[in-house]
Amino acid sequence: MANIKDVARLAGVSPSTVSRVIAGSSRISPETQARVREAMRALNYYPNANARSLVRRKTHAIGVIIARPAEQAFANPFFPEVLRGIGSELRRHGYDLVLSMTAAPDEEQGACMRLLKQRRVDGVILTSSRAHDELLTELAAEQYPFVLIGRAAPGQAVSWVNNDNVAVGEMAVEHLVGRGHRRIAMINGPADLTVxxxxxQGFRQAVDRFKxxxxxxxxxxxxxxxxxxxRAMAELLSRPDPPTGVFCADDAMAVGALMALKERGLTRRVAVIGVNDDPLTALLDPPLSTVRIPxxxxxATAARLLLDSLTQGVRGPRQIxxxxxxxVRESTNWVVGGGN
Amino acid sequence: MANIKDVARLAGVSPSTVSRVIAGSSRISPETQARVREAMRALNYYPNANARSLVRRKTHAIGVIIARPAEQAFANPFFPEVLRGIGSELRRHGYDLVLSMTAAPDEEQGACMRLLKQRRVDGVILTSSRAHDELLTELAAEQYPFVLIGRAAPGQAVSWVNNDNVAVGEMAVEHLVGRGHRRIAMINGPADLTVxxxxxQGFRQAVDRFKxxxxxxxxxxxxxxxxxxxRAMAELLSRPDPPTGVFCADDAMAVGALMALKERGLTRRVAVIGVNDDPLTALLDPPLSTVRIPxxxxxATAARLLLDSLTQGVRGPRQIxxxxxxxVRESTNWVVGGGN
DNA sequence: GCCCGGATTGCAAACGTTTGCGCTCACCCT
DNA sequence: AGGGTGAGCGCAAACGTTTGCAATCCGGGC
Structure with a gap:
């Protein structure tokens, strides 16, 4: 395959000059530039990324670590969508994306540090809702550029972007209260996830607020x-004081909850709202109300944050x-005691 | 960051020796090996992947090109699942995965060739069902290792792995015929996709076979x-001779078809079967019959094929x-004229 | 006619590895 | 005792770029 020397020879210049043309240096005469470009085209030349990264100490690539423990279970569009967002932003800056999907949580740190220390990537985006303090502090200690999708512990001075999960809980309860509910339960995810x-927390805040x-x-x-x-819904229904509205921390669980209701013919007795807006849940019977997450x-925002610190030299952690x-869809769109 | 010379100095050996220890060469005495390993650990040393790739002419990474034109529309788990499959196989061999998602079909070729010619990856996996003869022939001409998920034109001597889409069509029709249907229609995808x-073709073969x-x-x-x-289902229903069974080339379209039926109260009059087994379609009313694709x-198979040719030197195109x-679920699980 | 300065280009070192070749021993054989 | 052998290791070149510095050339001012 053609290298920079071949191009230089064909254009009748030195490799340095070719390199400068590629870099868009202004100190090269227009005629020379034209000749070099012509030679590159003729040889179908692409600069070797490894050689370039070696001397530049930049790879022009970022790593994305996707943790898929239990979360993998919800086969909702989260994973591809977040990648699409990252990818769209990276493309605009010509960055490549190396993807690392870890099955077990303990692989995470190794995969992440390996990518960085081997200089395969310039920085990483970490998607995960578990609190891996150890990984975060190691990243911060070595001054590696990275941003978290999710959030860190309140004290941690790291960059992250997250959706407003507290508000999510509040909105759900608020909506149910607006429909006349007073006995509202929650089906939550695993307790160790920040989501x-x-x-x-949002759920409880609203519960307090509305007394x-x-x-x-x-x-x-x-x-x-x-x-x-x-199972969770079945448990709630077997209580002496079953709720009339249920907030599920994810659509998948909400779907299960609806199934339990349907079996018992209670669909219009207990309102259910989920989180995520999985496209197909709009087609269930009843269509599922939900809180849609961006x-x-x-x-895209995570990528932008990372690129900012990489290319603009933006310092210091930022949190967004x-x-x-x-x-609102049919699964909650009725009023308690409305005689339906 | 520590490099191989630092390690060598600390261990009291030459860089060559360190390199050989890393490579697992047998010509190094056990004591020296121990000393070198100790030094690597002490310095938390990782070999620079760029330098290594430069001289080895191998990156130990493969590219995955995901074309997402109209296909993106079906937000089913295809995309993440296929990535999971690739990733699981790559991990076993220590390969990295660089992902390129192209929005427009014309970006595909550029992205693909760039990754290869810049030597960012050793080979590529291409997922797409459009017939880009041009890209395939360019790849083949330059002897780049690659495998297609989908299939190439019959003449093309390239590697690919695909599911048995012809059999998919046949199975669907066969199933419907077994339930007593004789008037069977098909809602197909875009005509230029190989799927x-x-x-x-499978659909028509079965139609012929059952006369x-x-x-x-x-x-x-x-x-x-x-x-x-x-829309397609509405069109079919407006005919003087509407079908009693419909084979949809994808679950998303099948879901739309079901909606059209439901509106008209024809759910148990027209059977619908899709393809893909999107998890949530099992919860629709009625639950959707489908053909599940692996x-x-x-x-995983595509990755294995690629790695075989990369690491084992397996030559020649293979097709799997x-x-x-x-x-079978409720949307087709009844017999025509069964008096239901 | 000579010196100066700017524009344009080339030289060579450096980036961090791998690897073919050759060197140095210690040991064994005759 | 001398030469042969092989194990263990180091030297230096090579991979394909980038970039600080120096060299060259040209025109202009004195």
Whole structure:
């Protein structure tokens, strides 16, 4: 394959000159530039990225680490959408994207540090909702550019972009209260995920604000799967004081919850709202109300943050919260005691 | 950051020796090996991938090009699943994965060739169902290792892995015929995609085999979206001779078709079967019959093929077809004229 | 006619590895 | 005792770029 020397020879110049033409240096005469470009075209020349990265100490690529433990279960469009968002932003700057999907949480740190220390990438985007303090502090300690999709512990001085999970919980409860509900339960995700923690906090804040009862056991822990939602709803319904409205921390669990209701003919007795706006949930019977999360933008924003610090030299951690949006459909669109 | 010379100095050996220890050469004494490893650990040393790739002329990474034109519309788990499959295979061999998502079809070739010619990757996996003869021939001409997920034109001597789309069409018709249907229509995807072509061929073969009527206009072209399926079904129903069974080339279109039926109260009058087994379609009313495609395996197999030719030096194109599987649910699980 | 300065280009070192070749021993064989 | 052998290791070139510095050339001012 042609290298820079071949181009130089064909154009009758030195490799330095070719390199400068590629870099767009202004100190090269127009005629020479034309000759060099012509030679590059003739030889179908592409600069070797490895050689270039070696001397420049920049790879022009960023790593994306996707943790897929239990979250993988919800086969919703989160994962591809966030990648699309990242990709669209990277393309605009000519950056490449190396993807690392880790199955087990303990692979995460290794994969991440390997990409960086081997100089395969200039920085990383980490998508995960578990609190890996160790990884974050190692990244920060070595001054590696990175941004988290999700959020870090309050103290951590790291960059992240997240959606407003507390508001998500509040909006859901607010909506249900607006429809006349007073007995509202929550089916949450695994307790160690920040999404679960935040959504529950929002839920509880709204419950307090509206002075609702919150009997013990009204917040049950699911696992972000349909079956988990089914079981959780069954548990809630078997109580002496079942709720009339249920906020599920994810659409998959909401779907399971709806199944449980349907089996018991309680579809119009208990309102269900989820989170994520999985496209197909609009077609269920009843169509599922939900809180839509700006997944694409999460990815795009994370990429922009990272590129800013890489190319503009923006220093210091930045944290961005993107708003989510209530989507009302039939599963909650009726009023308690409305005689339906 | 530590480089190989630092390690060498600390261990009291030459860089060559360190390199050989890393490579696992046997000509190094156990004591020296131990000392070198100790030094590497002490310095937290990782070999620079760029320098290594430069001299080795191998990157230990492969590229994955995902074309997302209209296909993006079906936000089904195809895309993440195929990536998971590829990733799981790559990890076992320590290969990295650089991902390139192209929005427009004309970006595809550029992105692909750039990755290869810049020596960012050793080979590529191409997922797409459009017939880009030009790209395939350029790849083949330059002897680049690559495999296609989908299939090439019959003449092309390139490697690919695909599911048995012809059989998919046949299975669907066979199933419907087994339930007593004689008037069977098809809602197909865009005509220029190989998936559409193949599924239609299977459909027609089965129609011939069972000597069914196939009135003009019984095969209508959709676009792999829900709305397209809805319109197509509406068109079929407005005919004087509407079908009793419909084979949709994708679940998204099948979902749209079901909506059209539901609106007209014809759910149990017209059977609908899709393709892909999108998890949520099992929860629709009625649950959707479908043909399940081995998406994860498509990815994993493609990766294995590529790695074989990369690491084992396997020459020559190989073509692999993976079987799909009929999944019967309520949307077709009744007999024509069964008095339901 | 000579010196100066700017524009344009080339030289050579450097980036961090790998690897063919050759060197140095210690040991064994005759 | 001398030469042969092989194990263990180092030297230096090579991979394909970028870039600081120096060289050359040209015109203009004195």
């Amino acid at each position: 679960s923690i935040d959504r529950e 609702l009862d919150l009997p013990a056991g009204y917040v049950v822990e699911g696992d972000f799967t349909k079956d988990g939602g089914y 997944v694409f933008d999460l990815g 919260v993107l708003p989510s949006q209530l989507v | 559409s072509i193949d599924r239609e 069914l009527d196939l009135p003009a206009g019984y095969v209508v072209e959709g676009d792999f979206t829900k709305d397209g399926g809805y 998406v994860f395996d498509l990815g 077809v993976l079987p799909s599987q009929l999944v």
